[in-house]
Amino acid sequence: MRYDDSIQRVLTLIEQSEYMPTLEDMAQVAHLSKFHFLRIFKKQMGITPEQYVRMRRLVQASLQLRLTKRPILVIALEAEFQSQAAFTRAFKHQFALTPKQYRQHFTVLLQKERKIMTTITGWLLSGSNPADYAITLDHKIVHGGMRSAKLYSITATNETFATLMQQCKATNYLNKRIRLSAFVKAENVSSFAGLWMRIDNAQGEVLQFDNMYERPITGTMDWNYYSIVLDVPNHATAISFGILLQGTGIVWMDGIKFEEVDDNVPTTAVDLVGEINEAPQNLDFEQ
Template sequence: MYYSEVTQRVIAFIESNLTEEIQLDTFPSVIGYSKYHLLRIFKHETGKSIGEYIRERRLATAAMLLLHSNETILTIAFLFHFQSQEAFTRAFKEVYFLPPGKYRKLMRSIQMMEEEKEMNESKEIKGWSLSGSNPELYEITLDSDVFHTGTKSGLLYSKGVLNEQHFATMMQGFQADDYKGKRLKLSCFLKTEDVLKCGAWLRIDNAMGDTIQFDNMDNRSIHGTSNWNHYSIVLDVPGDSSSIFFGVLLIGQGKVWADGFRFEEVTKKVPTTNMLDVEHLPKQPSNLDFNEE
């Protein structure tokens, strides 16, 4: 698979230590690889340096605290290891275009208005739709309380206790014209709570509606509760491709948050994760008389 265990472990460590002092020199002993290998792999797979990721996540978590707690700006600044309130304010404005105090006041006002309208408005998310075998048992919505970056994430969740016979997806599709003949990487950040099974997925269809490339992370799916982590899928887009569909799949019960979807062209040196690839098939048939166990 394209994304590595190295990236997964680095992100998991960072997510568990956002309010702790994180030194790059500590990563080799924690993750088990040299610092320069970690820096190179992480940058290559996520598009960000480890330092950029830490800063981004600290500011996003600080934004959540500004909105959902009464902690002072100075306390929040020190919590995330900024040297002063002024340093925190400068960094925060670079990402959210407002100083922390104005952000808190504005976003709380917006949140109050949204809560007042919530009972009368649909749960639709622009560009995204809910589908699956049992969409009536699931819902999708925007979540301004939990997000990886920015101010919101997409949330797909079950309405009750469900099993593996039920599934739904938060998805969208677009034309394949701009990507024909290319190798396409989809990446995103996912966070889960009490899920039976879930993962990102990507599908390439031709003009006849036949699926010609597909991966839903079935061989590396997410279970239970997990913090934000980075996941990716790599598929070829053949010349006869017509449509590209993607999203997040939730099987059974639970909640899955999605944020930071990204598409990019990669070289042929990057292996695909296509589940329909002939290389994934056995060379010979087996158990033809059904006597093998």
């Protein structure tokens, strides 16, 4: 059974709430018991709901440190920490720097990246009309850490698409079930956007595929969690994955994970063959 929809509803509640929702509120939105919700959330997200909310508060605080000169104490209190000392301890645990060090480090880093930012290491822009789109690193809109990847339209139409993607060998993942997951935020997506992953063999034939076409990201959506799960056959040679934007708009991607999961996690693969009849039918065209 897939719980993505339940978790997505909870993450939307957290993003839209000024204060941390109660466990009862989150379980109710997820349509699960409190015990079941806690177990599912931690299994899928890797942390508890309380830890997730604290991480998001710290990320929002980090943006204030980067983009403003507001006092650290004010930022700490707005993030619902009782003192600057408590905020500093939590912040250093999350970012490995104190708030003051982080602010200084980011100022220098941003000055350097403004001079050299033209591509994203390890990723490439592809698609039907990549020249109609652009990619960049975004320091102002992030889900965790210091950067997110941004893919946006320039001169695109609803018939064109582009993808921020990469490819790796399938060797280390043969006969395994793999989950690609990420947090995605969207703005004014006219057609659709989504994560995608494809498994190919040596002849370039598609063995497994999913691009979230049947569960698209459209319009304007706040940060939320999405995943794709595919099996890697023993004759696979390449795995391609990324985020797709068809039409106009902007998508951000952050917190990407590429990991092996067990068989209890259902696949999201598209049926590439379709339903096959057991025997030939209607050979005389009389039906």
